[in-house]
Amino acid sequence: MQLNATAPPSAQPPTTPGRRRHLRRTAVVLALGAVMFTVGALFLDPVNGAASHPAGRTRAAGPPAGSIESLQAxxxxxxxxxxxxxxxxxxxxxxxxxxxxxxxxxxxxxxxRTSLTVQATDNTDAQIGMGALAAARHDFPTALGWALKATTSNPYSASAHGVLADAYTQLGRYDEADEAIQAMTDLRPDAASLARASYAFELKGDTSQARDLMRRSLTAAATPADSAFAHAVLSSLALQDADAKDALSEAQKGLRAAPGDSALLETKARAHEALGEPDKAVVDYEAAIAITPLPHYLLGLGELQQSLGHRERAEPQYALLRAQDRIRESSRTSADTDAILFEADHGSPQRAVAIAEQVLRTRPFIAVHDAYAWSLHRAGRYTEALQQADLALALGTRNALFRYHRGAIHQALGHSDAARADLDQALRQPAFHPLHATAARALLQRIDATE
Incomplete structure (x- = not known):
């Protein structure tokens, strides 16, 4: 299977300093699967590393093939x-x-580790699993080590190259990530490869190409889980392009096939927010949290309730976030950006700075640079904050929250023109955040009033 991925000049990703290598646009186009760390899909078959999920394949009796119960047996x-x-x-x-x-x-x-004890050498499946596990724990240097072992033991494993790409991306080694993704797509241009390709272009701000590749990933999806993931990403991309109606439509399409998918419920909630329907957004957030209380769901609902003046309804979400952070610390797991931003906005900015600095040592990814920038800003360290905010936007990423953060930092430094430019960009997505979108409009008014 090959794709005609040649794109017109207008679809070329923006050129950024130091990026001499680009994704190939002949035969197959590249890219990286985000978190898929934050969004949630790994696209690795737990049985054989294929880009699918085995859930749903049943035998005449017993648990589904590939399920935890059947694998335990x-x-x-x-x-x-x-x-x-x-x-x-x-x-x-x-x-x-x-x-x-x-x-x-x-x-x-x-x-x-039991698998590696049974077969100590050339155990590619276990090496891929260890890499994926380290990535899930946000230990990306370790993930990279295991991914390199996996690609050495089996250079023809597309899944191994996918884990390698994910690790390189989160380590801020974007050119090497592109190369790993190209290897993955050359080996197997399927839903997983195309999803990673979509994310690579999204990171560079090319949401049109990202959307096209994710639609191809949707077409190639082999399971309901793969389709649900694609619809969730398409919904998020529509929100980035300020098309809330399309975002809602994509989420609803996905939920018709996967009604219990928490990521789709969360994107549907954000679409309702963007459409000015906060009550519906609350219902969707609560449904997502009932399935899986992930930190960004809790933070989204808490800040939405706070924006509506319901501080008493926001506080339970914040309390659970604090409890989750204590569990994270006790398990010595690295923090994600949600924890840093929550601490910066709802806790101690100084502690947020300390957490961000610790995370950045092993994860110099653009989202971490942004969270660190905002923490520094909230702590009153504006010059350092601007340096980090520039790094967060160095790839050309179209992220309204990143733009707002840098705009607020510019304003604090007295850079009115630069602040206005960033705030204008952020507000092209008018409802980019339940609290900060309102703050961005107020900040613009303040800048205009002083000139």
């Missing part, structure tokens, strides 16, 4: 089956990504 029956242990470990990684339960990751590590 398999290793109980065949304790020296390294592939079975690797598959069980990857299944736990997938479960941990949706439940955010550190105990699940501990079970994943135990299964994967």
């Amino acid at each position: 398999r290793v109980a029956r065949l304790p020296k089956d390294s592939s079975g242990w690797a598959a069980l470990g990857m299944a736990y990684v997938q479960q941990g990504r949706t439940t955010a339960d550190p105990a699940t990751y501990m079970r994943a590590e135990k299964a994967l």
Whole structure:
């Protein structure tokens, strides 16, 4: 299978300093799967590393093939089956990504290390699993190490190159990520490769190409889970382009096929926010949280309730976020950007700075630069904040929150023209944040009033 991915000149991603290598646009186009760390899909089959999810394939009796229950039964029956242990470990990684339960990751590590004990060399499946596990824990240097082992033991594993690309991206090594994604798409141009391709262009601000590639990923989707992920990303991309109606439509399409998908419920909530329907957004957020209380769901609902003047309804979300952060610290897991931004806006900016500095040492990704910039700004360290905000936007990413953050920093430094430019860009997505969109409009009015 090949794609005619040649794009017209207008679709070329913006040129940024130091980026001499670009994604190839012949045969197959590249790219990276975001979090898929923040959005949620890993696109790795826990049985054999294929870009699909085995859930739903059933046998005449017993649990679904590839399910945790069936894999537990398999290793109980065949304790020296390294592939079975690797598959069980990857299944736990997938479960941990949706439940955010550190105990699940501990079970994943135990299964994967058992696989490596049974087969110590050339165990690509377990190496991929260990890389995916480290990435899920936001330990990207370790993820990179395992991904390099996997691509060495099997250079023809597309899944190994996918984990390698994810690690390089989060480590801020974007050119190397592009190369890894190109290798992945050359080996297997499927839904997983195309999703990563979409994200690579999204990072560069080319939402048109990102949308096209994600639609191709949707067409190539082999399972309902893959389709749901594609619809969630398409909804988010529509919101970036200030098309709230299309965002809602994409989320609704996905939910018709996967009514219990929390990521789709969260994107649907944000679409309702953008359409000026906060009550519907609250319902969707609550439904998403009932399925999986992920930090960005809790923060989204809490800040929406706060924007509506319902501080008493926001506080339970914030309390749960604080409890989750204590669990994260006790398990020595690296913080995500949601925790940093929450601390900067609703806790101690100085503590947010300290957390961001710790995360940045092992994850110099653009979103971390942005969270660090905002923490520095909230702590009154404006010059340092601007340096980090510039790094956050260095790829040309079209992120309204990043733009607002830098605009506020510019304003604090007395850079009125630069502040206005960033705030105008942020407000091209009028409802980009329940609290900060209002703050951005007020800041623009203040700048205009002083000139």
